[in-house]
Amino acid sequence: MKAGAPKYMFFALALPIAYGAAVYVPVWVFQLGWFAGAPMLWAATLSAVLRLPLHLFVAVGEELGWRGVLVPNLARIADARYVAFVPGTIWALWHYPDILLFDYNVGTPFLFALICFSISLIGQGAFLSWLRLASGSIWPAIVFHGVHNSVILGIFDRVTAPGALTVYITTEFGVGFSIVSALVGYLFWSKLRSSGAANAKPTHACQSHLENGAQVLKARKTLDG
Amino acid sequence: MPLAAGDPERGRARAKIAIFLALVAAFAGILDLLRVLVPFGTTLSILTWTPRFADALAMWSVGLAGFIASS
Numbered sequence: 001m002k003a004g005a006p007k008y009m010f011f012a013l014a015l016p017i018a019y020g021a022a023v024y025v026p027v028w029v030f031q032l033g034w035f036a037g038a039p040m041l042w043a044a045t046l047s048a049v050l051r052l053p054l055h056l057f058v059a060v061g062e063e064l065g066w067r068g069v070l071v072p073n074l075a076r077i078a079d080a081r082y083v084a085f086v087p088g089t090i091w092a093l094w095h096y097p098d099i100l101l102f103d104y105n106v107g108t109p110f111l112f113a114l115i116c117f118s119i120s121l122i123g124q125g126a127f128l129s130w131l132r133l134a135s136g137s138i139w140p141a142i143v144f145h146g147v148h149n150s151v152i153l154g155i156f157d158r159v160t161a162p163g164a165l166t167v168y169i170t171t172e173f174g175v176g177f178s179i180v181s182a183l184v185g186y187l188f189w190s191k192l193r194s195s196g197a198a199n200a201k202p203t204h205a206c207q208s209h210l211e212n213g214a215q216v217l218k219a220r221k222t223l224d225g
Numbered sequence: 226m227p228l229a230a231g232d233p234e235r236g237r238a239r240a241k242i243a244i245f246l247a248l249v250a251a252f253a254g255i256l257d258l259l260r261v262l263v264p265f266g267t268t269l270s271i272l273t274w275t276p277r278f279a280d281a282l283a284m285w286s287v288g289l290a291g292f293i294a295s296s
Contacts, residue, residue, distance in 0.1 A: 061285030069245050069291035076228050076238035094249065094287075097257050102276070 008135035012144035015127065019184060020156045023169065023176035033166035036159045048154030055154075056146035066091055066125075067132040067141040075133055083133070084189040088125020092118040099173075106167045108174075119178035123185030124148075130188040134195065241294045248290035256283050 028035040035041075066087055075083050095117065098104035105113045131140050152172065160170060169176040228235040260279055267274045 058281045058284045061281070061288040063288075065245065065249065065287030065289075065291035068288070069294055070242060073238040073241045073245075077235050077242075078227055090246070090249075094253060097253065098280075098283075101257070102260055 005135060008131055008137070008140040009143060011131060012140040013147055015144065015184070016148040016151045019177075019180040020152050022180050023174070024156045024160060027160065027166060027169055027176070031163070032169060033163050034161040036161050041155070041159050044155045044158040047158075048150045051154060052146060052150045055150045056142060059142050059145035059149065063138050063142045063145055067128055068138045071129050071132045075129075080189065080192040083129050084126040084185070084192050085122055087129055088122035088185070089118075091125055092121040095121070106171045106173050108167055112168070113173040116175055116178040117173050120172055120181040123178075123181030123183070126185035126192070127188040130192045130195075133192070245290050245294035248293055249287055252286035252290055253283065256286060 024033075027033045070087050070090070071083065074086060078086070095104065096114065099113055099117065100110060108116075128141050128144065131144065132138060157171060160166060162170075168174055171177070228238070256279065259274075263274050265275055265279075272278065
């Protein structure tokens with residue numbers, strides 16, 4: 001499983017921090033929520049860094065499926081529009097039972113949470129499809145997913161003292177995230193279309209580690225048999 | 226361009242996606258049922274059934290579905 005070029009790792013690391021700042025800093029500036037102070041920021045950052053391996057570990061599980069199997073195989077049969085938006089849509093639907101039945105929401109009305117969360121994941125899904133196909137590796141997608149969970153839940157959410165409207169703007173269920181993610185999604189859908197990453201022959205750019213592993217297992221069975 | 230209509234690779238890709246999605250849905254259903262039926266805090270051998278543990282299992286179930294679909 002190759003790591004992907006450093007620039008894709010940079011994208012994976014930087015984007016969650018950038019869009020987190022784009023959502024939370026205006027909330028602090030316009031006093032829709034309050035920055036909890038530098039000591040809290042340092043404590044939350046240290047905690048997020050320590051928890052990052054755990055976030056990366058669970059992200060590996062999801063990304064092996066969504067970006068390891070779904071995206072490259074979709075790129076074989078569908079054009080850039082579907083490759084950009086279908087994985088994020090399925091990814092969002094997969095979370096619906098958690099939101100509706102298992103207290104995954106942050107206290108906003110369910111319909112509001114579902115709409116904002118879905119737009120966020122569809123936008124991020126477009127970015128992740130581009131990242132997966134352009135880098136030819138699932139590692140940048142894993143890093144993005146792990147860093148997103150670590151930075152947004154572990155740092156930005158923790159250093160924001162909420163006001164009455166804060167949860168409607170921040171968190172993965174807020175309108176701020178859905179706007180920023182929609183912009184990110186549109187940008188990387190455009191990149192997918194123009195770069196032709198979705199049209200790459202999957203044998204070199206999109207062959208997942210899982211598929212390689214499965215082929216090795218089959219070859220071994222043939223040799224053993 | 227996506228693969229041509231008659232390309233056998235195209236059929237394989239479609240089959241993998243179908244198997245993957247079916248397994249993802251099945252695993253999600255099983256895990257949701259477990260969340261409903263098994264109270265959080267129950268000790269399962271050496272592990273305790275918690276919301277966080279259930280989340281981790283759910284996330285890895287997607288990877289398992291991908292592995293099976295690719296095999």
